[in-house]
Amino acid sequence: MKKIIPPAISTDSILVTKYGAKGDSITNCKPAFDRALKWCKEKKGGKIVVPPGIYIMNGPIHLVDNTCIELQKGAKLVFSTHPDHYLPVVPTSWEGTFLYNYSPLIYAYKVNNVSIIGEGIIDGNGKEGFSKWYDQQKPAQQLSRKMNHKGVPVKERIFGKGHYLRPQLIQFYDCKNILIEGITIANSPFWCVHFLQSENITARKVKFDAFNKNNDGFDPEYSRNILIEDIDFNNADDNVAVKAGRDYEGRKTAISSENIIVRNSRFKGLHGLVIGSEMSAGVQNVFVENCTYSGYCKRGIYLKSNPDRGGFIKDIYVNDVQFGNVEDAIFITSFYHGEGKGFETDIRNIFLENLRFKHAGEAGLVIQGYPTQKVRDVYLTNVKIDSCTTALSLSNTQNIVLNDVVIGKEVSTPSSAK
Template sequence: MEGHLTRFYFFVFSLSIFLLMGCNNIQKENGSREEKIAEILTHIRVPQIPGNVLTLTDYGAVGDSLTDNKAVFDSVLQLCKEQRGGRIVVPPGIYVVNGPIHLVSNVCLDLQKGAKIVFGTNPADYLPVVPTSWEGTLLYNYSPLIYAYQQENISIIGEGTIDGNGEAGFSRWYDKQKPSQQLSRKMNHEGVPVEDRIFGEGHYLRPQLIQFFECRNILIEGITIRNSPFWCVHLLKSENITARKVKFDAFNKNNDGFDPEYAKNVLIEDIDFNNADDNVAIKAGRDHEGRKVGTASENIIIRNCRFKGLHGVVIGSEMSAGVQHVYVENCVASGYCKRGVYLKSNPDRGGYIRDIYVNNVAFQGVEDLLFITSHYHGEGEGFETDIRDIHIDSLTCRSASHAGLVIQGYPTKKVRDVHLSRVYIDSCTTALSFRNAEHVVFNDVIIGDEVKVPTAVR
């Protein structure tokens, strides 16, 4: 009998602990926006800058805009690997690098003011192919220009510039890429093993400028990024990332600023964007592969930034594994942006977009201020996206030449639970265009001139 009682009390005690843990989880899930952001920030720590300093010119580098410094970078990075870390200081000068820089763990690349790295334009220098991704499909391709694979504790800092030299090089491949682009998507849909998806020579998929693939503890701070051949900074299957005080000057095709993909715990703050494409585009894989991988992009904070370019903040369109817990705070735009906040998917994708918070963001002239669509490019079938729990508070613009607020759900998967508060648009052509949307809540929304006290009958 005593044994039965002991087991009974243990069961009650365990059940109490389980219920208490459940209550705590519910409380955490239902916490305020500020509490959720604070919780995410506890998981983001910048890597420690190594004390072991290696000045690049001490190892034979020449910043004369002519000498190839690829071999010097390779040898200094090998030294850092042997010494378990190091701070590679790049003094003022223009350093040509004919080939990729492959970063290793516990390294800081410190570009001093007046220092510029300019990459060469010979595609063969970026072979052999490496594991990477292209528009949401994992494959092997030309190496990104700065690349880290399965590394940790890496910093790229300083007041210098990284120039991808895209306009004179890889960017010219844009008009040749379609056959390889379509082949990559076919391999994705058919589940071809990643190790058999070999691109590179004979194909025309442009490499990213900077890519961290399956890395953790990353800092990118202070540098200027310009002239990228493709996406500027691709954060692929990586976590614990801080990007701050970065400046963009990137006007080639598909020159997105930051592309977190299958990424977790990301802080993007105090950035000066000037991109020919999306400033931030949050992704999570394409179609069949994204749904199979199933790793959401989540816990992403974008704050105190200055937007300029095609679109401000974008989620999608490659987001099949899901995107959640995104916080956009205290940002402003200078000049024209085609779309301010853009959530896009289509019925090829599946997945979800949920728990998105946009607070205190101001645009000037846009084509559309807020655009949520399940019909991107009007294509696809069979895998509708679940878009819900979107919270917009204090979103403004002076003029929207096309539309103020657009929601385009899918008949079998409506966009739902959208909360719009303190949204002010001074002027626009179409105020609202909602289709297949439900539970859309308005609070203090003014589009056009505010209607004040009604006039009296005279």
């Protein structure tokens, strides 16, 4: 916590409407935002205030150093569905592989001290736009992975037009000192908020309303010193998915994601806390505490890798967390999708304490190691799962320690013979 300090917000502010933006749901406000950002750059910092209204953005917002965007209550940014508005391609990453692709809708590259705050809404308009590309992405997806495995230079990995890789809604790439606070994030084309190779990040009081394919909430990747707190998740995919690169490239980059705190939040969506599956550079020092649920999650705690990844998942601490009905309560696997070979993941030192689940439709606790790399040193203390179909499924494990664990109805005094 001592290393996580939100950036200072400039008191030198300007209304974006001064540069021609109109919240009339008709006018293209991208030129106005570009002019306001130029003003911030010339001033070496500033705050762009967006008053109530619906602002159409025919293209991305590219943040600059020492800049804050404040979306006041009643303000809404709605992004264009036209792919050409997000060209030329920019340096980014897609499912754990560095490449050039369509610009994220809000994009910060190699900038410091940036904030997005307020009570307004950022609407990626994904349902009507990029999300429709999901069924067309496979060839480009496979090509990106082939380039990863073969070590093709990043400058030669040009995607964008003619390919169908959806951009993230918000991405911070190689940035320091980031704050996201108060806003509502909706209708993302792909991942909602991607922290890529960045550090010193605070995200608080954010609300999600994102139901398209792959609408993860927060995806920290190759990133460190992150506080995620007081969040209302409502995502069609993972709420928090900690990543660290994919396969060969992740192992080569070797920047672990670490020192991540998730606390005082409400989970709702596909999975609550996820680590992986793109985590080849390693994930460590993740702390989840004092969280509950506001709706259904398919899985509560989900750690996943496979033998294509390598790397490690270690020193994970989950404490005082509650879920309602789930499919699987706790699921740890080294064989995600049943595929991969040659690079087993080291999963160890997992501490789960004071967890409560009402019902698991499938399994209570699943741990799947690998024959040549067992999952080891997993400690469960004071864990209660009221009911489930399968209580325990442990394979290729070592030193799984259960203290005060009840799965199903707790057994009291034994009955006596009659």
